[in-house]
Amino acid sequence: QVQLQQSGAELVKPGTSVKLSCKASGYTFTSNHMNWIKQTTGQGLEWIGIINPGSGGTSYNVKFKGKATLTVDKSSSTAFMQLSSLTPEDSAVYYCARHGSSSYVMDAWGQGASVTVSS
Amino acid sequence: DVVLTQTPPTLSATIGQSVSISCRSSQSLLHSNGNTYLNWLLQRPGQPPQLLIYLVSRLESGVPNRFSGSGSGTDFTLKISGVEAEDLGVYYCVQSTHAPTFGSGTKLEIK
Numbered sequence: 740q741v742q743l744q745q746s747g748a749e750l751v752k753p754g755t756s757v758k759l760s761c762k763a764s765g766y767t768f769t770s771n772h773m774n775w776i777k778q779t780t781g782q783g784l785e786w787i788g789i790i791n792p793g794s795g796g797t798s799y800n801v802k803f804k805g806k807a808t809l810t811v812d813k814s815s816s817t818a819f820m821q822l823s824s825l826t827p828e829d830s831a832v833y834y835c836a837r838h839g840s841s842s843y844v845m846d847a848w849g850q851g852a853s854v855t856v857s858s
Numbered sequence: 859d860v861v862l863t864q865t866p867p868t869l870s871a872t873i874g875q876s877v878s879i880s881c882r883s884s885q886s887l888l889h890s891n892g893n894t895y896l897n898w899l900l901q902r903p904g905q906p907p908q909l910l911i912y913l914v915s916r917l918e919s920g921v922p923n924r925f926s927g928s929g930s931g932t933d934f935t936l937k938i939s940g941v942e943a944e945d946l947g948v949y950y951c952v953q954s955t956h957a958p959t960f961g962s963g964t965k966l967e968i969k
Binding site for chain 1: 893895897899906907908909912913916918950952954957958959960962963
């Protein structure tokens with residue numbers, strides 16, 4: 740079965756960066772794009788961007804350009820998202836979610852990774 | 859950005875009751891290829907969202923057929939025909955015709 744295992748919770752200081760991981764299993768990693776989504780109580784769910792694991796090609800929500808950088812390691816079937824210049828507004832739960840090849844939407848989600856930005 | 863407006867924000871239902879959730883889009887979700895990429899997710903308490911319905915009305919594998927989706931253009935509806943206790947949670951519509959955006963959610967409570 741499809742599984743997306745995300746890295747654990749992070750407590751980080753303002754101005755620093757954090758890199759989250761999402762290890763995929765149960766399917767061919769390069770066959771599906773991978774989305775990243777931000778969830779907060781105030782803003783709800785926001786799409787950050789998507790990466791094609793086969794080519795490394797990316798597309799970002801304009802709001803997150805310069806904030807998020809998506810990469811993959813095909814050898815370990817792992818997707819990464821780096822968030823830079825962190826502020827308290829970046830505190831959220833971040834999800835990776837596979838893009839369905841027949842549904843064209845997020846059809847499998849990781850368990851989420853909590854990021855807290857605080858001094 | 860495409861704005862999805864969900865109503866109602868909260869819904870209280872008894873077991874067996876049928877309920878509907880509306881999702882209205884600020885722009886047509888009909889893609890130039892003829893598909894409409896309007897989808898529904900359920901987020902149970904403490905869990906990540908899960909896909910229920912895609913392409914307006916197609917049931918994701920393993921999703922009970924008491925869930926159904928309908929609509930076109932800018933107006934869409936999720937119906938649950940006979941709510942069960944496991945259906946509690948927050949329902950989101952999400953469109954992927956344009957850069958993906960999510961509705962604000964409808965919280966379903968069981969009376």
